[in-house]
Amino acid sequence: MNVPQPYQVVGRDRETADTVTLTLEPVGDPLPAFRPGQFAMVYAFPRGEVPLSLSGTTPSGTGLTHTVRAVGPVTSALAGLRPGHHVGVRGPFGTPWDLAAARGGDLLLVAGGVGLAPLRPLLLRALDEPRDHRGVALVVGARTPADLLYRDQCDTWAQRAPVAVTVDRPEPGWTGNVGVVTTLLDRVPYQPRNTTAYLCGPEVMMRATARDLVHRGVPASRVFLSLERTMRCGTGHCGQCQLGPLLLCRDGPVVAWDRAEALLAVREL
Amino acid sequence: MTTSAGFLTGLTEPQRGQLLALAETVRFPSGARIFDEGELAERFWIAEEGSVALDVHVPGQSPPIVETLGPGDLVGWSWLFPPYRWHLGARTLSPVTARQFDAAAVRDRCARDPDFGHALTCAVGSVIGRRLRGARARLLDLYGPPRGGGR
Amino acid sequence: MTHRGTRTVHVGALSRVEGEGELRLRVEQGRVTEARLRIYEPPRFFEAFLRGRTHREPPDITSRVCGICPVAYQLSACRAVEDACEVAVTGQLAALRRLLYCGEWIESQTLHIHLLHAPDFLGYPDAITMARDHRADVERGLRVKQAGNAIVALLGGRSIHPVNVQLGGFHRTPTRAELAPLAERLRRALDDALHTVTWAAGFDFPDAGCDDHLLALAEPGRYAIEAGTPTVMPAPRSARLPASSTRALPTSTFPVRDFERHVVERQLPHSTALYSSLDGHRHLTGPLARYAVSGRWLSPLAVEAALAGGLGDPRAGTVCRNPFRSILVRAVEVVYAIDEALRVIDAYEPPPAPAVPVPARPGRGHGATEAPRGLLYHRYDLDADGTVTEASLIPPTAQNQAAIEEHLRRVAQSRMDTGPEPDDEQLRHLCERAIRNHDPCISCSAHFLDLTVERH
C-alpha cells in the first residue's frame, strides 16, 4: 500500500531560525526500516508532500528523524508542527549511503548547509562502529554560524573524530574558520586513495568538492553525492526526478561521482 | 582544479629550498595584527601553525573577517604585484608560527632567476585563483534561502 | 444630520449593482432639484476598436462589454452582422439561440432577484447575511441560477463569455441526449421559480409609479427575447403620476433599422455612459417595458404565476408601472424562461449543420435583442471583405439612465414630502434601493454611481 502512514510528532528540536528536527513515531504499524541516505515522502495535511532524508536515529528503532527547513508551504507546515501532531509518511525510498565501500578505510563526510542532516545518521553509525574504519572526519560549511545544524552535537562529535567547520559569513564573536568548505579539505586527516567521501549540500558545492577530492586522489567511484531533483511519487513512476539515465528516487539520491560527473556536466539535463 | 595542499607544493624541491633559504621563523601571539590594509607590503608569510584571519576595516564595526588561513597557507600576495600595498588586513586568531619572507629580497631573486620567478608567480597565482573561486562560490550564497522559484 | 436648507447627498460606490457608479442628489429648500447617476466606470472604447476587425469577431469581442449578459451581446451582434450580410438564421438553430438566451435570463434575473434585490426588501446588506435567516430562500435562488448557468454552459461551453456562438449559429450543436439531463434539472427549477414568485409577492412594496415611455421588442405570438420589433407604449397622458398598476395603452412600432433615428444618445459631463432618449422622451426598457408590450404572450404557466404574484392579468392588459415591483416581473420572466427552455428542448431536433454560412458583403446591419436589463441594440457597417468600418452599441442601462434619475428624484422627493426630512444616510439607502429596482448594468453602460447630494 503506497499511501501515507500516520506518524506522530514525538519530538521537535529547533536547529536554526528556519530549521527544525522532528522525531516521529508510527501511530500504527511502522514502515520498513530506513537506512542512512534514504528518504521518506512526508505529508503535511492538507498541503502536500515533500521528500525528506532520514536525519537521525531514534532509540525505539521504529521512529524516524527528519530535519526540515521551512522554504515552501509544505516545509513551513512541517516546521510548524508540535509534539502530538500527525503527519503522513511513505517510504523508505532511494539508495542509502554505501557504508560498505568505506570498510577498512577513511570516511570523509562533507556537508554544506542543511546537507548535514542526511549525513548525520551515517556519521552516528560510523562513530558507533569505529572498528569498521580507519578513521572518520567531518567537514561542514554553513552560511553563518547561526545556520549551523546540530551545533552542540558537533562539539560532542569533535571529541571523537576530527570535525572542521567553516562559515561563509562570520558573525561577531565567531572564532572559527571563514571560507568555502573546500578550503577545509586540507585541515582534516585522511588518506585520499583509501578514503570514501560522502557529500551532501548544494549541487555546486558538491561538484567543486568532488573535483577537489578526486584531484587529491580519492577514487571517483568512492565519492558519493546525495542528489536532488523534483520528486512526486518516490516510487519511480512519475518520471519527474530523472537525471539522464537515473531515476533519482530509485537510482539515487545517493550516486557515486563516477556516474554523476558526466550527468551534472550537461546543463539542464 | 588545483590542490590546495599547501602553498609550497606548487614549487619543485630545489625551488622550495631556494625560497626557504630566504625565510626566518617568526611567532605571533594570539590577536596580533600582522599587517593592515593600505600598508606597504614588505613581507609575506607561510603559516606553519595557528590560524590567521584576513579582515577589512569598517568604521564602527569590529573588522569583518573575509577568510581564515591555516597551516601551509600563503599569508599575503600583494607584495608580488604593484603597487605592493595590502588590500586586506591580517591578524592572528591563535598563536601563530610562520615562515617570514622579505618581499624585496624575493622579488629580487625572481628578477635574477626567471625560472624561479615563473614558478613562484605561478604558485602565488594558483593561490589567488583558489581564493577567487572561493569568493565567487560564497557570492552565490549557496546555503541561503532558495531564490528564483517563486512558485 | 438633518437640516432644512440646501445640501448635497452623495452615495459613493453603489453596491449590489453591476459595475461602478455613484449618485448625487441636490436638495434645495426641501426640493430635490437634481438627481445624477454618475458612472465612473472607466470607458473601454469598444466602438472604436471594433473598427478594422472582421465581421466574424463582434460576437466574441462585444461579449466582453458585459460579463453579466454576454449572451445578449453575442446574439445582438450576430443579428446585426447577419442583417448586414442578409442571412437569416431560422429553425432549430434559432431555437437553440432562444434556449441559450433563456439560460441567461434565468441566471441573470435570478442573480438580481435573490442576491442583489431581495436583501433590500428584507433588510439585509447582502444575500449572504440574509441567508443566516432565510437560507432556504437564498439556496433556492442559487439552484435556479445554477439551472440557468447550466443551459449557457452546455450550449455555450461556459456560463460567462460562452465560446460556442458564431455567426450563422454555433460551432457545435448538442445531441438530444445531451439536452436530456438539462430538462430534468429545469423541471425542478420550475417549481423553485414558481415558489420565488409567491415569496417575492409577500414583500412590502412602496407605492410608486413612472411616466416614462416603455420600449421593448415585441414578437407577436411569443414573449420577445432574442428577436422582435421595437415597440413603444407611450407614457400615460395624465398629469398625475400613474398608479403602479395601469391599463395598457395602444403601442406603436418602428423597424430595428430605424432605431438610431428614434433613440438618440447624448453625452453629459458627469458620466462616462451615454444618455439616450426616445423621440425626445424619457424612456425605460427592461422587465416593466417587456411585460407591458409582451405580457399577453406569456405562457399559461407564467400568466398563472403573474396572477399569483399579484401583478394582475397581463392578457387583460394590466401594466405594472411600479419600479419596486420589477422584482415580481423578473420572477415571472424567470418562470417563463424555464417554461420556454423546456418547450425548446422538447421540440429539439439536431440541425443538419451547426451554422449556416454568413459570407461577408458590404452593408449596414442592425440587431436588437432583449437583454435581461432591457433592449440591447447593435449596428455595424461592413466593407466588401467584411471589415467593420463603424460600430454602434446602445445598451439598456444607457437608455434607462434618464428615467432612473427621474425615479430617484421622485422617490427622494416623495420621502421629503411625506414625513420629516430624512438624513443623508436614509436618503442614501432609499436611493440605492431605487436604483436597484432597475438592475442597472453599469459595466455595460461603461459608458455609470457614489451618491453625492448637494444641499445648498
Added chain:
Amino acid sequence: MSGVDRRPTMAVWKFASCDGCQLTLLDCEDELLPLADQVRISYFLEATSAAGPGPYDLSLVDGSITTPADAERIRHIRDVSRYLVTIGACATAGGIQALRNFADVAEFRAAVYASPEYVETLADSTAISLNVPVDFELRGCPVDRGQLLEVITAHLAGRRPDISDHSVCFPCKRRGTVCLPVAKGVPCLGPVTHDGCGALCPAYGRGCYGCFGPSGSTNLPAFVPLLRRDGMSGLDVVRVLRTFNTAAPEFAAASSALAEAERPPEAGQRDATGEPGPGQDGAAPRHRWEDE
C-alpha cells in the same frame, strides 16, 4: 456571531472590466454559502452593501488600470491587502481595452464620445502587476470558476494553488479531443495559450482563441507559420493575438512584429490592428495624463 470572528477577510475590487471575473464568484452556486462560512467577505460591492474596513487578508482584483484615479486606488488597495490576486485577463494583461495601447486613445475617445473632453483616461490600459506587486495572477477571459475556487481554497489551506502554466494542448489531449490543426487544418492558439479553461473551444470544434493569454512556455516565431499554414493571413494573426490578452508581452511582441511586416502602405486610423502605439516600445507602462 459570538466571540471573535477568526475568519480571514476577503475583498473584491473592480477596475476597468466587464465584471465577469468577479461575477464568477457569484456563479459558484454550490460553494458561495460554504465559502462565506470560511471567509468574511468584507468588501465586495457587487454582492454586498456592507463594506468592512481593511486590512484584508485576501484581495481579488478584477479589471485593468486605465485612469489616473484608478492608478492611485490600486496603490491603496495594495497597501491594505495581505495577499493580492489578480483575476482575469484585464487585471493580468490589460484586457481587450489594451487595444488602445496600439492606437491613438484620443481618436478612440472621439470615436465613442461626442464630448471627449468629459472623459478622463490614460493612454494605456495596464495590468495590475505593472502598477503594484501582485502575489498571484489568475488568467482567463473570464477566469475559470474551478481555478478561482482553487486559488481561494489553497490560500485558506496555505497551499500553493494548483494552477498550471502549461499550454491548452495538455488538457485538450487529456480530455481526448482530436487535434483541430492536425486533423482538420483549423487554426488553433492552443499550443501557445495558457491552460485554465480545460481546452473548451477545441471540445466545441472551435480553434482556441487565446482568452487565457500566453502559456508559461511559448515559441511564437515557430507557431505563427502554423496559423498561416491553416489559412490565416498575417493580419488575421495580428487580430487573433490582439484580443483579450493583447498586451501580454509574448502576444504583443509577436503581433507587433507581424503588424510591422504586414503594414499596408497607407495604414489608416481605422485599422485597429495598425502600428504599435505609445506604450508598446518598452516594458514599463507609461501613464500619461490625457485630460488637463
Added chain:
Amino acid sequence: MTEPTRQAVMGPDGLEALRQALVRRGRTVVGPTVRDDAIVLAELTSASELPFGWGVEVEAGRYRLRRRSDRMAFAHSAGPQSWKKYLHPERVRQWTADRGPDGTLTVREEVDRPPAYAFLGVRPCDLSAIAVQDRVLVGGPHRDEAYRRRRTGAFLVVVECVEPGATCFCVSMGTGPAVHGGHDLALTEVDDERGHRFWVRAGSEAGAEVLAELPVRPADPTTVARAEEAVTRAAGRMGRTMPPVDLRDLMRDTLEAERWNDVAARCLTCGNCTMVCPTCYCTTTEDVTDLTGEHAERWRRWDVCYDLDFTHMHGGTVRRSGLSRYRQWLTHKIGTWHDQFGSSGCVGCGRCIVWCPVAIDITEEAHALHAEASGRDAEGAGAS
C-alpha cells in the same frame, strides 16, 4: 474435453460475435471508431461501430480520414489516442485524507473498481507499448496499483498491421507489423476476391476459450498465406526508419549536439508528442482541499516533461530552455529508457510525428543527430 481451437478463419460478422462473447464475460469492449474526423478509441456497443472502409492519410503534422475502396476495418495506422487512456487514465484519485477534531490523520487509499477491459484492435506496436508501460508501472519494486487493477486480466485482441502509415517505423523498433506474443487473440484481416475475413489465432487460454465460441471455419492455407503475405508486405512499406545504430549510444553521445538548437527553434513545447505517445507515463500530483480545509485528496494526473513545472524545485526550474525539454523527451524515449526500464520507450507507432502541430519528426531528428555525430567522428578521424 476437446482441445480448444488455436487458429481459425472468420468472416466480418465474427467481430460482433467476438464483441458479444467478451461482453458476456463482463468485459467493457473498447476499439477504434470514427469520431470528429479521426479514428479514436471508444467503448463499442456494436462491432458495426468499427471503422469499416475507413483509412487515414498521415504525414508529419497532418492527419486526414479517407474512405477506402475496400471494407477493411483495421487498415489504418495509429490514431490520436492510445490504450494508455484506459490503462493509465489521465487523472486518478490516489487517496483521501481527513483530519479529526483531535488532530488525528486518517488516510484512505483509493481502491477503485475499473471495468474489466477487452481491447479490440490493438496494433502490434501498441501491444509493445503496453508491455513498455507494464515494465515502467508494475515491473519495479513498487507497483502502480491504479494501473495494475486495469491491466490485470485486460483481454487483448491484436490485429496485425497490413496498412502502415507514412509515419510508421515499427520495423526499426522491432515491434511490428507482426505480432509476437502477449496477446489473447490475434487477427489478421484479409479482403480479396474470396471475401472479407480474418485469420484468428489464440495467444492464451482465455483467448482460446473465446475463439471456441466464435463462428469460425478451419484456417485454410490460402487465407493464411494471404494474411502472412500482407503483413510481410507491410513490413516493407514503412514510411519512416530510425538510423541503424544503437540509439542509446547515439543519444548518450550527442547531448551537446548542434542539432538540438535547430529542433528547439521549431518546437512549441506544447507537449502534444508526449500526450499522444502510447508509452509516455509521466505524472504529477494534485493536493486538493475542500473549503473547510479538513478534507484533502491526492490526485495524480498526466504530466509532460515539456512543462516548466515538471522540473520545478524550490530554487526554480531545472530544464528552463525548450532545447533541454525536447532533448529530455527524445533522449529519454529512445536512449535512457533502456537504462531505466531495460527497453526502448519508443515503439515506432509514429503518433508523435503525426500529432506534432509543427511536424517535428522523431526519426528525422535521430537521423540528423546521427549524421552530426558521424560527421564529427569523420572530422575527428581526419584530424588525428
